[in-house]
Amino acid sequence: MSTVLEKFKKYRKPGYYDKFDYHWTMSIDLDRCTGCEACVVACQAENNLPIVGEQQFAMRREMKWIRIERYWEGEYPNIKLQFIPMLCQQCDQAPCEIACPVFATYHNQDGLNTQVYNRCIGTRTCAVYCPYEVRFFNWFTYEWDEPLEQQLNPDVTVREKGVMEKCTFCIQRIRQAKDAAKDDGRRRVRDGEVTPACVQSCPTEAMVFGDLNDPDSRVSKMARNPRGYHVLEELNTTPSIVYLKRVHTDG
Amino acid sequence: MSISVLEALAHFKKPVLVLFAGLAGFVGGIWVNGTYFGDASPVQPIEFSHRIHAGENEIPCQYCHVYAARTPVAGVPSVEKCMGCHRSVAIDKPEIIKVAQYYADHEPIPWIKVYDVPDFVHFTHKRHIQAGLECRECHGPVATMDRITRQQPLRMPWCVDCHTKKEVVNGRDCWTCHK
Incomplete structure (x- = not known):
């Protein structure tokens, strides 16, 4: 018991999370986001997300690893529309990780907040703890009608009923890039x-993805932008996604 | 007057016989299932012998399984590859005639996969071969087998044990192998 406690203390020690091989980070420039939802579609195709159907949608069982949140500001006729793409923030101090009773969600050496489907027993605690509401539960084993099953990505598991899932930062692509790096x-x-997939599909290049450990990477430069902020920073989750604030020039 | 317990048990003779017959059938069924229908050593559509090809004729593994060193999947040779030799070699054997028939019909041979990992596992031959592993370390002495029999359980502890022993970099991270 005491060793478990010691391990846990070490795990929660500040600075534990600084020693990553990589620190995958995404920056999203809200000034550039047009809310076109190309990222949503790309994510759906890349990560084998099911189409839950109208009835389940009404029950708020929609599965979208990335969604576009709309915020209306001001009164008519001075209405401003604000889009925020919301996906898993890959928090360094993730509330979901301490909640999981079976350690199905944990932090790996790349600074990714990962979810192991095989280990998940579906308590849904992580979804309750997540302040960003970006964890999704498989209420059913979803089917793909013909010929949609032909476009399933073989590099991503088709999740079954009873597991939690969320954005992985397209870990299959990270794995592939590492594989290519090893070959070279x-x-x-x-x-x-x-x-x-979302970064690739963004027509305005609002999203940038890269390694924060590398000070010369594009995303590091973006993260140093004075417009940068984290969503719900006051919760001390230290998210890996940097949003660049939208600047309104019309007063 | 002697009392025999057998007389009292005579009533149970039939059920016991049935029970024993059932047990024998059960054991025999397991044997038949394991030998002829098991997924560890399935009967293939063509009685291909690795012993003759890899053993006696010493054909290198990657002559037929060409993609092993380059891609995640080792690859089963095409019928064309078989016919590359068997247009002239052993054309009169009944099994080769079957291969020729598949070739003539433009049909792939429906081989049964022996080493199959679940869909949630990311396994790549490339990384393992480039790390210097020999084929036989996982696949066993293939060159002595007529019909391929699975040598390893292909279960997670087996993978993790090896990754731990060989001190693979990040080899014990879940997402190294799960996907």
Whole structure:
């Protein structure tokens, strides 16, 4: 029991999370986001997300690893519309990780907040703890009608009933990039070699993905932008996603 | 007057016989299932012998399983590859005639996969071969087998044990192998 406690203390020690091989980070420039939802569609196709259907949608069982949140500001006629793409923030101090009774969600060496489907027993505690509401539960084993099952991504598991799932930062693409790096005899992945599906599909290039450990990477430069902020920063979850605040020039 | 317990048990003769017959059938069924229908050593559509090919004729593994060192999947050779030799070699054997028939019909041979990992596992031959592993470390002495029999359980402890022993970098992270 005491060893478990010691391990847990070490795990929660500040600085434990600083020693990553990589620190995958995404920056989202809200000034550029047009709310077109191309990222949502790309994510759906890449990560084998099911279409839950009208009835389940009404019961708020929709599965979208990334969604576009709309915020209306002001009164008519001075209405401003604000879009915020919301996906798993890959928090360094993730509330979901301490909640899981079976350690199905944990922090790996790449600074990713990962979810192991095989270990998940579906208590849904993590979804309750998540302040960003980006964890989704498989209420059923969903089926893909013909010929939609032909477009399932073989690099991603088709999740079954009773497991929690969430954005993985397209870990299959990260794995592939590392594989390619090994083939070239490099130890590390170069900047720009990994692009998650949402980043790849963004027509305005509002999203940038990369390694924060590398000070010269594009995302590091974006993260140093004075417009940068984290969503719900006051909760001390230290998210890995940096949003760049939208600047309204019309007063 | 002698009392025999057998007389009292005579009533149970039939059920006991049935029970024993059932047990024998059960054991025999397990044997038949394991030998002829088991997924560890399935009967293939063509009685292909690795012993003859890899053993006696010493054909290297990657002559037929060409993708093993380059891609995640080792690859089962195409019928074309078989016919590459068997247009001229052993064409009169009944099994080769079957292969020729598949070739003539433009049909792939429906081989049964022996080493199959679940869909949630990411396994790549490339990384393992480039790390210097020999084929036989997982697949066993294939060159002595007529019909391929699975040598390893292909279960997670087996994977993790090896990753731990060989000190694979991040080899015990869940997402190294799960997907």
